[in-house]
Amino acid sequence: xxxxxxxxISPQKTHDLSFENGDWLVFNEFIYKAIEPSYQxxxxxxxxxxxxxxVRMGIGVSLPLMxxxxxxxxxxxxxxxxxxxxxxxxxxxxxxxNEGTLTPTNFVQSTPNALAGQVALISENMGYNITHVxxxxxxxxxxxxxxxxxxEHGQEEKTILLGAVEEISDYNYNIDHLxxxxxxxxxxxxxxxxxxxxxxxxxxxxxxxxxxxxxEKSLAKFSALKQxxxxxxxxxxxxxxxxxxxxxxxxxxxxxxxxxxNGDSLTDSWYDELAKPFGDKPTVYFKKSVxxxxxxxxxxxxxxxxLLNGKAHHLIENGAxxxxxxxxxxxxxxxxxxxxxxxxx
Amino acid sequence: MxxxxxxxxxxxxxxxxxYLNLLDLTPADIKxxxxxxxxxxxxxxxxxxELIVLLDREYGIKIKNPTEGRQILVDVNTIVDYxxxxxxx
Amino acid sequence: xxxxxxxxxGAISSIGLTIAENRHSLEHEISGIRKARHFKSHYxxxxxxxxxxxxxxxxxxxxxxxxxxxxxxxTLIAVKAFREAIQDAQLSxxxxxSTRTAFISSSTVGGMCxxxxxxxxxxxxxxxxxxVKHYEGSDHALQIVRLYGMKGITDVINTACSSSANAIAxxxxxxxxxxxxxxxxxxxxxxxxxxVNGFNSLRILxxxxxxxxxxxxxxxxxxxAAAYLVLERKADVTDSKKIHAIFSGFGICNxxxxxxxxxxxxxxxxLAMELALxxxxxxxxxxxxxxxxxxxxxxxxxxxxxxxxxLFKDVPPFSSTKSYVGHTLAAAGAxxxxxxxxxxxxxxxxxxxxxxxxxPDFPFKPTLKYAPDVTINHVLSNSFGFGGNCTSxxxxxxx
Numbered sequence: 167x168x169x170x171x172x173x174x175i176s177p178q179k180t181h182d183l184s185f186e187n188g189d190w191l192v193f194n195e196f197i198y199k200a201i202e203p204s205y206q207x208x209x210x211x212x213x214x215x216x217x218x219x220x221v222r223m224g225i226g227v228s229l230p231l232m233x234x235x236x237x238x239x240x241x242x243x244x245x246x247x248x249x250x251x252x253x254x255x256x257x258x259x260x261x262x263x264n265e266g267t268l269t270p271t272n273f274v275q276s277t278p279n280a281l282a283g284q285v286a287l288i289s290e291n292m293g294y295n296i297t298h299v300x301x302x303x304x305x306x307x308x309x310x311x312x313x314x315x316x317x318e319h320g321q322e323e324k325t326i327l328l329g330a331v332e333e334i335s336d337y338n339y340n341i342d343h344l345x346x347x348x349x350x351x352x353x354x355x356x357x358x359x360x361x362x363x364x365x366x367x368x369x370x371x372x373x374x375x376x377x378x379x380x381x382e383k384s385l386a387k388f389s390a391l392k393q394x395x396x397x398x399x400x401x402x403x404x405x406x407x408x409x410x411x412x413x414x415x416x417x418x419x420x421x422x423x424x425x426x427x428n429g430d431s432l433t434d435s436w437y438d439e440l441a442k443p444f445g446d447k448p449t450v451y452f453k454k455s456v457x458x459x460x461x462x463x464x465x466x467x468x469x470x471x472x473l474l475n476g477k478a479h480h481l482i483e484n485g486a487x488x489x490x491x492x493x494x495x496x497x498x499x500x501x502x503x504x505x506x507x508x509x510x511x
Numbered sequence: 512m513x514x515x516x517x518x519x520x521x522x523x524x525x526x527x528x529x530y531l532n533l534l535d536l537t538p539a540d541i542k543x544x545x546x547x548x549x550x551x552x553x554x555x556x557x558x559x560x561e562l563i564v565l566l567d568r569e570y571g572i573k574i575k576n577p578t579e580g581r582q583i584l585v586d587v588n589t590i591v592d593y594x595x596x597x598x599x600x
Numbered sequence: 601x602x603x604x605x606x607x608x609x610g611a612i613s614s615i616g617l618t619i620a621e622n623r624h625s626l627e628h629e630i631s632g633i634r635k636a637r638h639f640k641s642h643y644x645x646x647x648x649x650x651x652x653x654x655x656x657x658x659x660x661x662x663x664x665x666x667x668x669x670x671x672x673x674x675t676l677i678a679v680k681a682f683r684e685a686i687q688d689a690q691l692s693x694x695x696x697x698s699t700r701t702a703f704i705s706s707s708t709v710g711g712m713c714x715x716x717x718x719x720x721x722x723x724x725x726x727x728x729x730x731x732v733k734h735y736e737g738s739d740h741a742l743q744i745v746r747l748y749g750m751k752g753i754t755d756v757i758n759t760a761c762s763s764s765a766n767a768i769a770x771x772x773x774x775x776x777x778x779x780x781x782x783x784x785x786x787x788x789x790x791x792x793x794x795x796v797n798g799f800n801s802l803r804i805l806x807x808x809x810x811x812x813x814x815x816x817x818x819x820x821x822x823x824x825a826a827a828y829l830v831l832e833r834k835a836d837v838t839d840s841k842k843i844h845a846i847f848s849g850f851g852i853c854n855x856x857x858x859x860x861x862x863x864x865x866x867x868x869x870x871l872a873m874e875l876a877l878x879x880x881x882x883x884x885x886x887x888x889x890x891x892x893x894x895x896x897x898x899x900x901x902x903x904x905x906x907x908x909x910x911l912f913k914d915v916p917p918f919s920s921t922k923s924y925v926g927h928t929l930a931a932a933g934a935x936x937x938x939x940x941x942x943x944x945x946x947x948x949x950x951x952x953x954x955x956x957x958x959x960p961d962f963p964f965k966p967t968l969k970y971a972p973d974v975t976i977n978h979v980l981s982n983s984f985g986f987g988g989n990c991t992s993x994x995x996x997x998x999x
Contacts, residue, residue, distance in 0.1 A: 212553040254722045265643065270557055293853060297987075301736050317777045395745045395754050
């Protein structure tokens with residue numbers, strides 16, 4: 167699965183590509199909001215007026231990507247929650263109007279497949295179209311789906327638009343806050359990993375890739391992925407070593423680790439456990455840049471592609487990786503769902 | 512309650528813009544005899560349901576049958592006529 | 601490509617708590633759409649629903665699950681159908697825990713089925729409910745993963761009303777490409793104020809029990825169900841008696857026309873059916889029964905009929921079993937896949953209920969009465985959803 171092109175709207179300045187060239191934003195906030203570009207030139211006004219944030223960010227990434235690439239054969243998205251703000255707005259209507267006459271737009275926009283459907287609609291794409299909502303493995307599931315699609319079309323050249331989106335609304339922030347997923351006190355994202363308190367900070371964004379099975383002029387490739395929703399901490403070493411063994415690789419073959427540490431004192435030790443076999447390895451802690459959200463591994467993959475192409479090296483800690491060619495991403499959410507993604511030049 | 516027809520037209524257009532999120536429009540941009548559906552405004556079937564909600568919440572008018580709706584929701588004039596004749600608030 | 605077979609089935613719906621009960625109702629034309637007994641809503645009295653005749657408490661008790669641990673109704677009915685499917689396929693605890701076993705589920709309302717709890721938590725009113733960590737669309741699947749210690753690939757799909765049909769297709773693809781050795785695929789959706797009010801706001805609910813393909817149909821009836829199928833490669837199944845049917849093909853595409861309606865020329869539904877036939881290596885005339893999407897909305901049934909008229913020279917017997925159970929949203933694709941397989945196994949066609957006057961625009965009409973002693977080798981099952989998602993599945997008799 168070769169990555170031909172990519173684009174992201176995130177809390178960092180990815181929308182104008184200054185993030186990967188060294189412009190790194192420091193946050194002293196509980197919520198890391200995405201920096202949204204002006205959509206007027208990107209999205210038709212008649213469509214934009216109805217879009218909630220998730221759909222808007224998603225379309226805001228899709229349309230530029232589709233504009234500079236051929237029509238994809240498939241559109242595959244991953245999102246844990248889709249348009250949650252619209253969802254809760256509709257819910258509030260249900261309660262506040264006592265199930266009376268309600269406006270349907272919130273309902274239609276709230277369904278997680280609204281984004282993939284809108285992309286198909288705007289670009290008149292009748293091809294394969296799926297939305298995965300597998301919680302914090304939603305992007306990994308979309309990635310798996312894309313890999314199956316290419317496996318099935320071994321001979322012909324095929325392309326896929328693969329993406330992820332997650333939005334913060336006050337409502338889902340409230341829900342996750344009640345669920346004790348976020349910190350009570352404020353530290354800067356620079357010091358995120360030294361906060362020594364439970365929880366993290368909330369991020370959002372949309373990251374998308376234009377994929378092909380033709381390696382020509384590709385930026386990088388998704389080489390392998392693995393997921394599990396049922397691991398104990400003492401199985402994590404075997405989880406990563408067996409994954410590498412399946413690729414005929416050793417820990418030494420990995421040039422750089424991208425770890426999902428988010429400053430949560432209760433679950434960050436899982437990352438240390440996973441990193442053990444790798445010794446001292448150049449590492450990027452990507453949640454310092456964008457915070458915690460369900461499909462953040464898509465952003466990590468975006469970052470990996472930039473690193474493999476000589477960009478964003480200012481984010482590498484624990485030694486320099488001169489010209490990384492193999493990057494391993496490990497992420498977990500609540501120490502329940504785990505994923506490994508291998509991206510290579 | 513607005514009883515003056517001209518005022519009612521402006522008020523209705525303001526509701527229309529709010530309910531349908533026609534953010535770049537002002538009441539003056541919408542002509543009274545401009546067809547709402549299938550014209551330049553680009554409204555569709557979901558908007559027609561939004562309009563039914565508008566009439567219910569703002570004017571206490573209940574339109575149950577979408578077929579009935581189609582005859583009323585033609586342009587601003589037809590809707591305002593209907594509001595004048597049927598409003599309950 | 602490896603041949604994929606169905607070796608286990610489990611279903612719970614308004615017409616039965618097990619596969620056997622479902623089939624009994626299908627055979628005897630017993631509809632499950634009636635006044636709700638458990639679902640509490642402003643519309644409980646004015647509308648009818650395909651409600652599962654068990655309360656949450658009864659389900660917890662039957663499944664031996666503890667109260668207060670965040671098991672939503674979506675999860676409870678999912679566990680019930682999942683358990684029947686894995687028992688039917690004789691999967692051992694080791695099989696379920698194996699990394700070679702995948703679980704692909706689907707839901708639309710997911711964990712957000714208790715609208716009032718969600719309202720309180722989202723608006724910070726009072727202390728958190730027991731469901732505060734269980735609102736995600738994938739929560740029911742994660743709960744099942746925990747209950748059975750499943751370590752392999754998981755996924756949850758939401759393509760609205762075609763969700764579980766896509767889950768089945770994804771499961772087959774995982775088997776075909778050798779990624780796993782067995783898959784449990786399906787979906788679960790329970791009645792919720794959220795969906796009832798959502799469909800009501802779009803004005804597509806029928807006040808009376810739905811009557812798909814009737815000329816005076818007024819809309820759909822909502823139902824609730826969970827349904828799961830166990831899929832394996834035929835070559836791996838040692839006991840051929842376990843095989844219910846062959847999953848011979850699927851077609852997936854997007855109508856790319858409107859967020860909540862099908863195109864007039866039904867290009868999406870047609871393409872999905874064509875792709876399924878192509879993948880199954882079959883011609884339209886090989887299909888002996890179509891389990892239609894048939895929601896009962898004016899738009900769907902007209903466009904779906906139009907698609908039949910274009911694709912088939914002679915339209916085979918078809919019906920909408922949504923006339924029995926209502927539209928069960930994400931679960932519909934898997935539930936109707938099971939009904940299609942029951943139709944093959946028992947050599948019978950289940951009718952579309954309550955039709956007084958078939959849609960007059962076409963020279964064909966749906967099956968109106970239960971039809972026994974019919975040889976059915978290949979069934980086409982359609983599922984179309986909001987967002988333009990169109991999926992057709994083909995199941996075939998085991999030869």
